[in-house]
Amino acid sequence: MRKLALLVTGALLLSAPARAVDIEVAYPYSHLFDVTYEKIMKDFKKAHPDINVKFRATYESYEDATNTILREAVAGDLPDVTMQGLNRQQVLVEKGIAKSLEPFIAKEANFEKDGYHEAMLSLSKFGNNVYGLPFSISLPVGYYNMDLMKKGGIKKLPTTWKEVIATCETLKAGGIKNPIFWGWNITGNWFVQALMWSQDAPIVKGNKFNFSGKEGRIALETMKSIFRGCNMKNLSWKDGLASFSAGQIGMMFWSTSALGAVERAKGDFELRTAEFPGIASKPKGLPAGGNAAMLVSASKDPKRLDAAWKFLKFITSGVGAAAVAETTGYMPPNKAANEIILADFYKRNPNKETAVRQLPLLRDWLAYPGDKGLAVTKVIYDGIEKIVIGEQNDMKELQEELVDEVTSLLPRK
8 A cells, every 4th residue: 555655646746737836037128028028938938837937117218127126136126037138238248237147058068059059149148158148139220201201302211320311301391390300318328339330430449539639529519410401300209209100200210129010000191211321321330239137036946047047048049039029120130030030021021121231230238337317327328418409509519518428427447
């Protein structure tokens, strides 16, 4: 009887389902990514029924994402996985919050074959260690309401900012009251960096704010010309996207990331995207936007850490990365997704191919060094806002103010 009891107990243990592991995840921009994660999670649950994923409240922006993680680290309430802007990874690495993924990668026999090639991993590599897996890549592009463009008498899309301003004037003369929304207020001073990289100039060199030369002045003068020449309204980015989607704005310059959301929300008009205009000619470079999945779990439980790694790897895999392209305007940085799963996708979705054509221009979305990087972002944001609202017209003076204030916030060495 005792032997039978042991056999029955053993059989019950073998047949009992494994206890599920719970992990917590946080990501930004619900208006962009909610639909993406809904799509991914259907496949993830099938592949990993033993892992329960709880999503925390979404971050409002990449700045909010980083600030939230920094607070949670102090409070001892970190999620297991966080999605951070590509330019915000460094601070989490420097503060010892993000965990190196090298121990997990070392156990993966076919990691490179799964699409994780060196060019992708370099976006999240610090020193000799990979700390994140890039989830999505974006570039700035032009969005055009072709109905309003045709109504305003525009036959050719602009390729330089001077042509954009001329297009604004033509649209206004044709009765289009709100010709443009230009994304100066996008996260991380991204468009300021776009104007700098357009001139092949990084906004940061080492620990120095590289904005005191002619490239910085040209960037400021270009923004002033656009805002004044196009009589641009001071809209929040949410109102800008909503107004364009409602068919009220002729041209919008923004991240390709919003394309999926715009397509779902837009009114009955023809939408076309085109390459980001240059200052005098085609841009020489553009900053890579997007975010990466980082492991920040404070857990010591190897099962929980393994579950977090499985989630992190799945969402950046071919299947997960393909969902990013299908539901947003982001480009998946996974080679398998781009070359196999999405082989015909861009032919069927030409508006989403615009950013892909700009990939040769890809440059780093640079982080400001030191502990005050977020404060630097705010200083530059406030300076550009002064141009938008008409408070500042002297670009030489503004350039000097920005250089002085930013330099005071950066490390001296």
